[in-house]
Each structure stands twice: as structure tokens, then as C-alpha cells.
Amino acid sequence: MENIRTKDGNTVVLRVDVTELKRAELALERQRQELEHKNEALDQFTATVSHDLKAPLRHISMFSEMIEDELAAGNSHEVSASARHLRDSAKRMNRVIDSLLDYSQIAYQISTWSDVDLSDIVADTLSVLDGHAREANVRFEIGSLPRVQGDPELLRRLVQNLIGNAIKYRHPDRGPVVRINGRIADQQIELVVEDNGIGIDPRFATRIFEVFQRLHHDESTYGGTGIGLALAKRIVESHNGSIHLDTGFAEGARFIVTLPKRMRKTK
Known part of the structure; x- marks a missing residue:
């Protein structure tokens, strides 16, 4: 509330309702906190995903090199075991990617109740x-x-x-x-x-x-x-x-x- 004096000496009382403004400020603060939380979760998620995707990739790279070396050395009987490990690593990566897709498709807030x-x-x-x-x-x-x-x-x-x-x-x-x-x-x-x-x-x-x-x-x-x-x-x-x-x-x-x-x- 504010008192305003006019040129002719009269006083006008001005009332300003700030309820909606306060509500907007609170809503903005909630959104800021939610965004901060999501950013922290995203950082953690990215670090974790990077680690778990690199593990099968390392195995794929390693067993691919082993197959190459075994073929070059003429050890064809050992290729089968390395190929099996290679296939298992690829399957694991596929499972990880499918899991990530499942996780990412769930919204932070459902829209249909x-x-x-x-x-x-x-x-x-x-x-x-x-x-x-x-x-x-x-x-x-x-x-x-x-x-x-x-x-x-x-x-x-x-x-x-x-x-x-x-x-x-x-x-x-x-x-x-x-x-x-x-x-x-x-x-x-x-x-x-x-x-x-x-x-x-x-x-x-x-x-x-x-x-x-x-x-x-x-x-x-x-x-x-x-x-x-x-x-x-x-x-x-x-x-x-x-x-x-x-x-x-x-x-x-x-x-x-x-x-x-x-x-x-x-x-």
C-alpha cells in the first residue's frame, strides 16, 4: 500500500495486490530447483552410462584383436572361443542400450492419469x-x-x-x-x-x-x-x-x- 499526494493536496491510497507476483516467483524458484536437480542427475547419468558402455566396447576391441592375431598365427581352433566372447560383449551392449531407451522414455511427470x-x-x-x-x-x-x-x-x-x-x-x-x-x-x-x-x-x-x-x-x-x-x-x-x-x-x-x-x- 502506498500513499500518493496529488497537486491539489489530496491523498490517494494505492493498493497493489502482489499475490500473483509472489505465486509466479515461487513457481519460478521451484522450476529453478527442479532444473538444478535434473542437471545434477544428468551429469551422474552421463558419467555412469559412459562407463557402462565403454566396458563392453573394450571387450569387443580386445577380442577382435585376439581373433586377428590368432588368424595371423594360424591358430584357427582358438578363434571360436574369442568369437563367442565377442558375441557376448555385443549382446551385453545391446541390453545396456535397450535399458537406456526404457529409462529415457519415462518422463519426469506423466501427463495421463x-x-x-x-x-x-x-x-x-x-x-x-x-x-x-x-x-x-x-x-x-x-x-x-x-x-x-x-x-x-x-x-x-x-x-x-x-x-x-x-x-x-x-x-x-x-x-x-x-x-x-x-x-x-x-x-x-x-x-x-x-x-x-x-x-x-x-x-x-x-x-x-x-x-x-x-x-x-x-x-x-x-x-x-x-x-x-x-x-x-x-x-x-x-x-x-x-x-x-x-x-x-x-x-x-x-x-x-x-x-x-x-x-x-x-x-
Whole structure:
């Protein structure tokens, strides 16, 4: 508010509503912080991707040179083994690139929101993983699951990643059990996926959600590119939610996904 005195001696009181200006400033600050966060994530992502793409490239280069040397020396019987290693490295690079494409196609914020029944999502996922689950003799315990708003296809991929991990990292000395539960707390929905597998060291509770982070380097036992949980985190964050490892759970691994109860008008 400002008092303005005119030439004839009268006073005019001028009121200026700065509410919209303040809102715009706050929105601009949020955008600045979000951009800063994305730039940091991009730097980390670029460094990680560069490292993980260079590894199979080095192998391809090395085994190509070995094949060339073996052919020049007339050791044709050793070429087969080098060619097999060369092919395996190319396959790994292809898997890494496919994983990167999956990761990059998930937007930071989804644009289409639907009313989704998590029971249907879990049922679909168990159908997809049925062969793998039967082979591993997994017992599933499914509790009450609420409805949530979001992108059904992305939520399906989220649940498939979490359940797939629970099956993959089962304990060799006990029958695998995977429990899936949900609950509504205040204005949030929780989805909990836990198992009685080999578990995860609490020291790596943050690292496991980074791109291409693998705690087990023996791909013959635990295959994959190490992008599954990073993908899960990105899907959850695109729904304005969060995911974390329950570090107090010692009987295996327990992941807790928290999603807003209501965010957008559904279709």
C-alpha cells in the first residue's frame, strides 16, 4: 500500500495486490530447483552410462584383436572361443542400450492419469512372471491392495520390476516367499513388496536406485543390467511419489512405494 499526494493536496491510497507476483516467483524458484536437480542427475547419468558402455566396447576391441592375431598365427581352433566372447560383449551392449531407451522414455511427470486397481496390476504381473515363478517355486502372499491414480502401463512395469527382483534374488537355502501388500495412510497410498531372499546391505540403500548399479557382478547367477530399481524410482517419481528400501527389515528385502492418494482428475 502506498500513499500518493496529488497537486491539489489530496491523498490517494494505492493498493497493489502482489499475490500473483509472489505465486509466479515461487513457481519460478521451484522450476529453478527442479532444473538444478535434473542437471545434477544428468551429469551422474552421463558419467555412469559412459562407463557402462565403454566396458563392453573394450571387450569387443580386445577380442577382435585376439581373433586377428590368432588368424595371423594360424591358430584357427582358438578363434571360436574369442568369437563367442565377442558375441557376448555385443549382446551385453545391446541390453545396456535397450535399458537406456526404457529409462529415457519415462518422463519426469506423466501427463495421463487413470484410476488404477493395484490388484489388477499385480494379477497381470504374476501372469507375466508365471513361468519364472514356477521354475523358482515361489509362494506369493497377496494382501489387500487399494486403487491409485497413475499411468497403468508404468505402474505395471514398476510392480514387475519389484516382483521380478524378489524372485531373482531368492535365498538358495529356503523356499522363496514374496509378499505384496498395500494400505492407505492419510492422503498417501503405500505399496509394499517384500521377500525372504538374500537381502540388501543397508549401506547400499541409496546406491541401488542409481543407473547400472549392481551389487552382484556374477551375471551367470544374477543377470541383468542393473537398471531395474533406477527405472522403478523414475516411474514412482513421475507419479509424484517415492520409493525406499526398508533398512530395518532383516529377513530379506522390503521395498516401500508411497504414492499420492489423489493427484489429477482421471479420465
